[in-house]
Structures are given as structure tokens and as C-alpha cells.
Amino acid sequence: MKSLKENFQKANIVIIGAGIIGKFNALELSELGFQVTIIDPTQLKNSSNAALGLLMGNMYQKRRGRSWNLRKQSIELWPQWIKFLQKFNYELNIEKPLIQLTTNEEKFKKLEKFVFENNDPTLLILERDSILIKNINKAFQTKNIKGIISFKDGRINALSLLQTLDKYLKHKKVNYLQGEIIKIRKSNNQWISTTRNNENIKSDMVILCNSLKAIDLIDSRSHNIKLKPVLGQAIEIEINDAEVDLLSLPKQFNINGKNIISKSKNKLIIGSTDEYSTKPEKNTFEKLTNFLDKKPNWLEKGKISKKWYGIRSRPDGEPSPIMKNLEDGLIICTGFYKNGFLLAPACSKWVANEIKNYLY
Template sequence: MKGLKENFQKPHILIVGAGIIGKFNALELSELGYQITIVDPTLDKNSSSAALGLLMGYMYQKRNGRSWILRKQSHELWPKWIKLLQEFNPELHIEKRLIQLTTNDVKFEKLKKFVNDNTNQGLEILEKDSIIIKNINNIFKTKNIKGVISHKDGRIDPQSLLDTLNVYLKNKKINFLKEEIIKIKRFNKQWIAASRSNNEIKTDAIILCNSLNSINLIIDKSHKIKLKPVLGQALEICTNLHEVNLLSLPKHFNINGKNIIPLTKNKIIIGSTDEYHEKPEENVFEKLTDFIENKPSWLSRERVTRKWFGIRSRPEGEPSPIQKNLENGLIICTGFYKNGFLLAPSCSHWVANELNKYFI
């Protein structure tokens, strides 16, 4: 990218998409002095608001390549951003410890080997006789659960984080537009984004963070970027059985691929599915509760008090996420699949570096 050093005003950046990636890019770029406009037809009703907020990095078993580098970098960056955002919400924090469990003996042996091969990483094997396992077995009426715990991974409440980012961005006087961008073009040294309501926004650069819709705005079709939808559903289940105390469970854990988050003594979240289309499947209860063979009486369809879904995007033919500098002043940063909350800091760091190359 060529520089715009003759422009002495702070560059104006248009971010298309107001999910976690768009807002985190706005966070870092505003700290660097850029003028920011975020545009999204829904603003706060997107896939990010349906996320569970799990941050799995050190438990990730592939310890090389781009995906591992991004995860590791994000874990290193998260404390800095949490500290900054706590000025606007002192309650915001990452709830540490993430547990991965299985009933499959072969998978458990692989998990044990991974822990033993990666010492000093905050990983610990959970055997059958541990207190954590005993509590889980008691609640779910099982006997064969075992796994590992990561003391460095965890969860951040997604809605609390998004709300805090909104407060920060408004404090920084970030411009929010509830518009749908349908076309972008480059004119001289600026970009012009046209909305469905016939408004035009002139900026120095555009960052596409609007998931599946981002590829519709790419002018040069030679980039051949492809994204497919991945719909994820989650359930909230409530039980009134006095002998069941869901708060005796870990604060967030995974059993055979299903994420479980106890909310109160009698309320729990289970998610999520991987459905490769944009309409939610109807048999979601069976799909989300198949992590154990014999379900306890409280884990029943009649106890479902809420269900929701979000549509994420996953790249086809290349790794997730897509981070590309397409042309002068046009960046795409999307296709994070399940890892938007985890990788938001490394994403915004990469985007900031690309823009700094251009403008400084």
C-alpha cells in the first residue's frame, strides 16, 4: 500500500460490520487516533450477540501454523484491552479455567498425551476421582467422564463485552450509522461507500468485517474469496428439582463437543450446533443433548426456556479467518467461524499494522 503522508488530518476509516470484530477494530484504531465510522443495518443484533464467549487458546492442540500464532497473540493482548475497558465497566473480566471432557477413552488418551507434551502451559489432567469430575457425574448421572483443564483459557461474557465496547466507542465519539452498504468504489485517493438509502460515505480506507455480506462488496472478483454460513444454536434449560444445583458444576466446560455454561442454581446454557445453512434445524434439542447417553430427568425438552441462534461465516478453500489487504485502503477481516471473540485482539492488531503502513 502506498502512503498518504500528504494528508495531515487524521485518516477517516469506515468499518463495515458492528460485531465483535468491527467493534474491536474500532477500539484499537481509535486509540491510535484514527477517525472511525461504523456502519451496520442492525448495529447490535448480529451473530456476536448470540455467541457464548469461550476463549480457547492454550487448550488448542495444534501448536504450529497461523491459527496457533493468532490464538497465542490474542491471549497475550487480552489483558491490555481488559484493563482499558474496565475503566468503563469495572465488572468486565475473563473468567479463567476452561474444561474439556470426553467419554471416549481414545480421545482421553490423546488429551493426556497433549498435556504431558506441553508442560508449563497451565494444563492439567482430570482423572475420574477428581472433585470436578465427581460433581459433573453427579449432576448428569454419568460415570465415564474425564478430560483436561486449562487454567489460562476461559470465558468472557459476550453481551457484557459488547455493551462495554459500545460505551467506550460512544465515549470516543465514534460515529455509528444504521445503514446497509451495497457498493464501494475508489475515487482518486478516497473510498466512497454507497448505502441502500442512497447516502454516500467518503473515507480514506474501508475495513470489511460484515461476515457473509463482505464478499458482495469486493470489486475485484479475481480475489475469489468464498464464505459459507455456519449456523449455531443454543438452548437455555431450567430445572426446579431441589436436589439439582447446577452451580456445583464448573463455570464453563465442554463435554464431547457441546459447550455448557451454568447460569444459576437451576438454569444452564448448552450450545452450540454446526449447521451449514441459514435456517435453523428443528431437532436442536437432540443435537445439543447428545453428549451423554442416558440423560438425567431434568435435561428434557419440556425444560427449555429459551433458544437462539447466530450465523457465522467460514472460509472455503482457505484457513479461517480471512485477513487480507485487497488493495489500497481496502481490507477484509472476516470468516472467524467460532473464534471471533478469542481472536478479536490479534485481528485488530493486524489491521492497525496494515493501516499504519499505509498512512504513516
């Protein structure tokens, strides 16, 4: 019988999809010694390039079940991976803390109860008289904003992370093919992935990380998986108000479901993932800036200096994400909805374990 190490060195794995999940799987598997090929027709246009990189794990309120276990594992794995990737980009880091805010009293009571019940020293209630709340209320010209702060959660620069992963994968000589896979089939214990140009790529295993398009490559009768398209979008707003310094705000926070990142004294980013659509609406500015009863003057007069969006997928009829071993040598990892960046380490660890079990 071949040793596990021999199996690893000879096993060839194809990953379809070059977003954060595909890249992270390639990272983990190449570290284990596998020969990895990533296939994606439009690497720079996938939804990961439109992500804000918020890592909201520890403040997740449902602390049981599969979703919490994945979050918990990723929270523990992220610092290890950051330390490892800093060899390729010393500036890469997780900016902490992360703040969740609301103007809804009922929602605040739930947040308050969550903090009290969990007795977690890394989670605190932000009282009305805290300097952070005072600065936020002053900037947004309101008195109603309250919330909680998590010192374990934060944000990683999504674009910087993706570029660092590319650097690492190039260093490891991971093969990257720019093609669209339209069909996969199994023949003589090998998987054959066929491109639109009729090129056949053989491998021992295939991992589907290509979001909505993953279900086009599997037998829907055997695997009843349904996905909905979800539009994630963000805008960078430039303000012209000498009295408002956006750097007085926390670096990353969430108000009533909208994610906000203070970029500079006069620029901020607002993002959200909440539309079942594939194209942004014309009133993007209104949709993303209407998270308070009354908009502050500086935000009302703000100008969009940049905007971007990405199509994500959300499972229909089952929890997010979909991580399944469909058949021998075929794994699917998709439907991460809002949490691709957060859950990437836990996903890649799960995939690696599945492959070890399959090969040994």
C-alpha cells in the same frame, strides 16, 4: 512528508459491520487517533449477540502455524484489554478456568498426550478421582466423563463486552451509521461506500467485517474468497430437580463439542456452532442436549426458557479466519467461524499494523 501522527489524525476509516470484530477494530483504531465510522444496518441482530464468549486458546492442540500464532497473541492481549475496558465497566472480566471433556477414550488419550507433550503448568489432566470430575459425572449420571483443564482460558460475558465496547466508542465519538452498504468503489484515492438509500460515504480506508456479506462488496474475480454460512445457536434450560445443583458444576466447560455454562442452581446454557445452515432446526433441544449416550433425567425433563442463534461465516477452501489486505485502503476481516471473540484482539492489532504501513 506528513508525519505519521498527522496522517492518523486526518485519516478517515469506515468499518462495515458492528459485530465483535468491527467493534474491536474501531476500539484499536480510535485509540490510535483515527477518525472511525462504523456502518451496520442491524447492529443488535448480528451473530456476535448470539455468542457465548468462550475463549478457548491455550488448550488449542495444534501449537504451530498461523492459527496458533493468532490465538497465542490474543491470549496475551486479552488481559490488557480487559484492564483498559474496566474503566467503562468495572464488572467486566474473564472467568477462568475452561474445561474440555469427552466420553470418548480415544479423544481423551489425545488430550492426555497433548498435556504431557507441552509441559504447560496452566494445562492439567482431570483425573477420574478429581472433585470436578466426580461432580460432573454425578450431575450427568455417568462414569465416563474425563478431560483437561486450562487455567489460561475462560469465558467473557459476550453481551456485557459488546455493551462496554459501545460505551467506549460513544465516549471516543466514533460515528455509527445504521445503513446497509451495497457497493464500494475507489475514486481519486478515496473509497466511496454506497448505502441502499443511495447515500455515499467517503473514507481513506474501508475495513470489511460484515461476515458473509463482505464478499458481496468485493470483486470475486480478483479476490477468490468463498464463505459458508454456519449457524451458531444456544438454549437456556430451566430444570426442576431439587437433587441437582447446577452450581456444583464448573462455570464453563465443554462436553463432546457442546459448550455448557452453569448460570444458576437450576439454569444452564448449552451452545454449539456446527450447522451449515441459516435457520435453526425444529428439534433444537434434542440436537443440543444429545452429547452423551444417555441424557440425565433432569436434562430430559428440562424446559427451554430462552433460545437464540446467529449466522456466522466459515472460509471455504482456506483456513479461518480471512484477514487480508485486498488492495490499497481495503482490508477484509471475516470468516472467524467459532473464534470471533477469542481472536478479536489479534485481528485488531494486525489491522492497525497494516494501516500504519499503508499510511507511512
